[in-house]
Structure formats: C-alpha cells, structure tokens
Amino acid sequence: MTQIGLPPSEIPMLPARTLLGPGPSNVDPRVLRAMTQGMIGYLDPDFTKIMDEVTDLIRRVYKTAEGRTMALSGTGMSGMEAGLASLLEPGDTVIMCVHGYFCERLVEIGNRVRANVVPLRSDWGGVFPEEMLEQELKKHKNVKLVCAVHAETSTGVLQPLEGLSRLAKDHDAMFMVDAVTSLGGVDVAFDDWGMDYAYSATQKCLGCPPGLSPVSLSERALHTARNRTEKPFTWYLDLAMLADYWGWGEQRVYHHTAPVSMILALREGLRLVLEEGLDNRFKRHAVNAAALRAGVEALGLDLVVPAEHRLNQITVVWAPKGIDEADVRTRLLRGHGIEIGAGLGDFAGKVWRIGLMGESSKQENVIALLSALERILPEVGFEVARGAGVKAAEDALTAA
Numbered sequence: 001m002t003q004i005g006l007p008p009s010e011i012p013m014l015p016a017r018t019l020l021g022p023g024p025s026n027v028d029p030r031v032l033r034a035m036t037q038g039m040i041g042y043l044d045p046d047f048t049k050i051m052d053e054v055t056d057l058i059r060r061v062y063k064t065a066e067g068r069t070m071a072l073s074g075t076g077m078s079g080m081e082a083g084l085a086s087l088l089e090p091g092d093t094v095i096m097c098v099h100g101y102f103c104e105r106l107v108e109i110g111n112r113v114r115a116n117v118v119p120l121r122s123d124w125g126g127v128f129p130e131e132m133l134e135q136e137l138k139k140h141k142n143v144k145l146v147c148a149v150h151a152e153t154s155t156g157v158l159q160p161l162e163g164l165s166r167l168a169k170d171h172d173a174m175f176m177v178d179a180v181t182s183l184g185g186v187d188v189a190f191d192d193w194g195m196d197y198a199y200s201a202t203q204k205c206l207g208c209p210p211g212l213s214p215v216s217l218s219e220r221a222l223h224t225a226r227n228r229t230e231k232p233f234t235w236y237l238d239l240a241m242l243a244d245y246w247g248w249g250e251q252r253v254y255h256h257t258a259p260v261s262m263i264l265a266l267r268e269g270l271r272l273v274l275e276e277g278l279d280n281r282f283k284r285h286a287v288n289a290a291a292l293r294a295g296v297e298a299l300g301l302d303l304v305v306p307a308e309h310r311l312n313q314i315t316v317v318w319a320p321k322g323i324d325e326a327d328v329r330t331r332l333l334r335g336h337g338i339e340i341g342a343g344l345g346d347f348a349g350k351v352w353r354i355g356l357m358g359e360s361s362k363q364e365n366v367i368a369l370l371s372a373l374e375r376i377l378p379e380v381g382f383e384v385a386r387g388a389g390v391k392a393a394e395d396a397l398t399a400a
C-alpha cells in the first residue's frame, strides 16, 4: 500500500486557537472525546436510545415540556430553511422582523419558498420595535407566521421576544424564532414565550463543533407541517418527516443516515450545559461580557449597541476610523492565536464582533484578548493607555 500524506503519527493537530468570533467557539475536550467513541448503526436500538436522550436534553435547554425537539443534520441554516419550507406554503403571508444580517436571510428564504413575505425593517444595532409589528398585523387578514431573530449576531442585539410573540398570537399567527446564537448563552423559554418553532446551532453557546441544528416545534407547528396541501419543495428538510425520524410519530421512520459522531458530541455538550446549570451558565456569559465591555471601553473603543440591549455572547465594537480593521484581526490571529469576527453586511469593514460563547466565555480569554489589543492597536496607529483595558476588565471581574 502506498502511503499518501503523512503517517498517522505525524499528522499535525490544527493550530491552537482561542475562538472569540461569532462561532465556532472552542469545544470542551469531553465533547471531542465523545465523537471518537466508535461507530454504530443509526437504527441500532442503542443508538435510537441516544436519539431519545438527545431530544430530552434539547427540551431541557429550550425549557419546553410541549416542544417536539430534534437535531437536524446541518448547521443553523438548516433549521432556518426547514422551518420556513415546512411551515409555509406558496402564497402564505409571513411577517419578518428585520434588523440585521440574519433577519435578511429569513426574507431571502421566505421568498424562495414563494411565500408572501412582508419584511419590516428597522435600524441595525437597535431592537426591533413591537409597534412596527402591531401596525403591520392590523393590515392583514391572515398572517401565518411571524419570524424574529433572538440574538442578532451581526449587530450584537438581544431582541425581547415576549411582546412580539403575544402580538403574533393575538392575530392567530405562529411565532418562529432564530435561537442560533442565544440557546445556551441566555434564557430561551420556548413554552413561556409562546414559540411555535425555534432553531439553533451547535457551534455557538452549546460549545460543540458545527454540524447540527437543535430545533423545537409546538404541537401547532408540527400539525401544520404534517397537514399541508402541497408537500414542501425540500425532502431533506421536511420537518414532518424528520419528526417521524426522531420518534415523534407513531413509530420511528428511517429518513437519512444520522451523523452519529455529531449526535454523540451534542449529547455530551448538552450534558455539560445542564451540569453547569442554565442559570450559572447565563451568569458566566454575563460576567465575562461585562468585563470585556469594561475593557474595550477603557481602551477608548465604542460599542455599537445601547447598554440595555447588548448580547452577552457577542460584543460588537466600532473599529476606530482610519485604521485597517482587517489588519488588527490578522495580527490577533497570527501573533496571538486569537480569532475575532469581521462585520457583516452594512457593518462590513466597520466593526469587530467579539464572541464569548460557550467554552470560549472564560475570564482568561477576556484578559488575553484585551492584553493583545493593547499591544496591537498602537502598532496600527490607535494609541491606548497601556494596561487600562486589562485593569478595567479585572476590576469588573472582581466586582462581579
């Protein structure tokens, strides 16, 4: 046999990175180890037991008794696409609350499923105003679905959901939520907040590798997906079929080959989330975010989002005018092994997006990033008071 590439013992590990961007975030070794447990058939009763366990763990993280939960094979976008394709039929009216880059994706996919999409656009960097939805709902007779993004990763805004949900319900519309960046980092209460469908992703606050989209459907949403006049254009992301695959029908029905190793990773990641405890985890995200914000402000940098609407898992910072923001990111990565994110859409070239999600939300990561920025920013022409960022963050951590 001819060896192609390096012998197994010499294959290098990936470079060590501190992942402080918008995801993926760092992964706990327990999760990585869970992925190497071996292989098992996807209809093996021992594996279907694991699927059941995963549905239960997802329910606990979404705080739902009612939700039909499962993990779609695909990243967060699969959850978004599955929801719109399965809950909407051509011509159905859907109102999208749009105030960032990922909200625009909802609009794009809604158009592709040939729904009657009503995008309501408000300013990036602010919360979506409930009054806009209220006014619009009055203009329509039959709105099937209202969509909102809980944690807009492009702007760093945490969107309050209860008011939007109540308005949707008052007009007998279903309520769909993007919880890609929120689940596991901040409270997500599927039942209490009246959600009909929510989707997330494994690589952000759940601390797993990318590859699955944990979702939850209300009884109404599942009934809607199962009782369509036309089948959805997508077979792979048909939520009715996937629900049967995940054991929500009379009997489990084969659909596709489960990504076994990823499901094992998710099980371990969710166990870690629940072992830490949801409230402790949210607090950890809040404390570390507060320290980061104190640090960046002490360096003379400005935050995009007003204090009351900031996300803890992603902090969006204006890059100072006149400096090359991409150069700063490259220096962080090459010189310090730290990744932070660039701006998207309207914010491209204007902001940095600093993630503190899941495993990456650690005090030592906050301090390492601020210390690296204190060195890099003067090199690119933005003077800072050396030591001020780290000190402000340490003071905030001590006070917490």
Ligand SMILES: Cc1ncc(COP(=O)(O)O)c(C=O)c1O
Pocket: 022, 023, 075, 076, 077, 078, 080, 102, 149, 151, 152, 153, 154, 178, 180, 181, 201, 210
């Ligand atoms: C709010 C939000 N929605 C959807 C997505 C898409 O998820 P994925 O990249 O896992 O497909 C992202 C990714 O960053 C996101 O932040």
